[in-house]
Ligand SMILES: Nc1ncnc2c1ncn2[C@@H]1O[C@H](COP(=O)(O)OP(=O)(O)OP(=O)(O)O)[C@@H](O)[C@H]1O
């Protein structure tokens with residue numbers, strides 16, 4: 001396997017890698033241990049983000065030779081400067097509440113949240129390093145060592161951006177899709193085939209998951225609802241709704257966000273949302 005893109009990983013102050021829910025024993029020795037990593041803004045985390053992991057779990061069990069040993073949400077750094085991006089502290093708190101309240105296998109890693117912007121290829125390297133190099137991977141019930149495969153979990157809109165010029169570096173795509181691979185959850189408004197056609201050379205490492213029950217909740221819609229004083233209960237875990245109310249979050253556009261929109265990635269994304277209209281129409 002190719003080496004990591006970096007040999008040294010800078011940790012935020014006081015950081016330790018969370019592994020309290022990582023299963024260290026592989027139940028089926030014929031399977032390959034797998035950790036799923038979802039990168040995103042999670043501003044705020046919704047039930048759809050959490051459902052992505054459950055959909056992936058069913059897909060993995062029914063269609064692959066992997067065995068999931070853990071799942072991580074990795075909220076992006078404040079330096080990503082996307083519109084609506086609340087400070088990393090709040091986003092990490094909400095992800096932790098949402099993930100830890102409602103299941104037994106998800107964890108939140110704050111490594112990328114609490115430092116400068118890290119590309120997704122580097123984030124996957126960080127997980128690979130922590131799980132396989134530092135922790136030493138997992139073992140079978142007979143004590144045989146196994147390296148864990150780390151893979152990206154994302155919606156089809158994210159994979160769609162991978163074929164847009166200028167968003168991802170080609171060498172990073174080779175690293176993410178060639179070395180690691182990904183599970184892609186269908187997202188309303190994005191054609192899965194179109195999203196993956198341009199990435200055909202990595203086809204064997206791209207696993208597509210259909211949404212059998214369509215759910216198009218997005219953080220953008222949730223933020224719009226909150227600004228208009230509409231209820232978001234049952235779109236997000238109750239603990240996250242309570243946290244948002246308690247801290248008065250997402251009341252004004254741009255207020256209590258981590259930064260002002262930058263002319264780069266954030267603006268690109270804002271154009272995408274406005275152009276498709278899909279996220280704004282819902283509450284207009
Ligand atoms: N409705 C959805 N269907 C499928 N995937 C989704 C959906 N909502 C979010 N995702 C995926 O979840 C991951 C995290 O995304 P992110 O935090 O940017 O959520 P988002 O709801 O798209 O946010 P925003 O509305 O602020 O752009 C991404 O891979 C994204 O594709």
Ligand SMILES: O=C(O)c1ccc[n+]([C@@H]2O[C@H](COP(=O)([O-])O)[C@@H](O)[C@H]2O)c1
Nearest residue numbers: 039040041076119120121167168169269
């Ligand atoms: O690594 C890259 O070059 C890269 C390019 C575009 C997006 N990403 C990651 O994709 C994630 C979701 O982005 P977004 O804009 O859809 O919220 C976020 O974690 C970004 O760091 C990463």
